[in-house]
Amino acid sequence: MKKAGVVITLALGIVLLSLDYSHEVSGSYAYYVQNWGEIGVPNLVSAILAGWRVYDSLGEASLLFTAVVGFYLLLGGKKK
Template sequence: MIFEQLIDIFLLAFLAVISIAIVRIRNVLTAVMLFGIYSLVSASLFMLLDAADVAFTEAAVGAGISTILMLATLSLVGRDNEKPLVKKKISFLPLIIVLVTGATLVYGIVDLPPFGAADNPAQTHVAPRYIFQSMSEIDVPNLVTAVLASYRGFDTLGEVVVIFTAGIGVLLLIGGRRREEENTDE
């Protein structure tokens, strides 16, 4: 138990360090690779928080597909270093906004229920029904699958349609019309 907590603390600190590195680094390629590491560390953390399915997805999607897509983009748009901001336009406005928002959120965590307690509001309403009735109603041992496909099937249908629509969007934007455009230019 104490060992798990130590890993948790360590991994979270690691995430914070990586995110600072991503902000500070000017080379976009390095930032993309660091983001891949960030996703992999997040996947380990999800695993530590008992969310095996989520960890699985994050490792495959975040560390795999996202990074590959970003690298493919960089190969097309060029991996020039991010230009430093123009001197006179440097303002502390973004930093101030971020600090104020962050301070508000930190004030908000005072009222949050205790971390990991079994009687938190999030655990007491609909979750017990999913956990204790799904074996008799659906008989699928993986509760995540039961909730995903059956109890919240309509929700998941929406998500699938969103993915499908995003695919159509990508194809409309960059799907193989380049040749015709070049021909009309000539």
């Protein structure tokens, strides 16, 4: 079992070392500023929260809801 862990760790290390970590200088700030108008919100921070981050928040809320419902069903639902 230890050999499999060593092989997986080495394989992961090789993959991570072979990746290209170069990035563009502009970054996400330039993207937000350039595409600010498509949201229609006058404030940049509100535009980011309302336009792009809403999908992330919706995913987190649905994941939390699913976890709560699953835990409720795991405990046996409503007791009579």
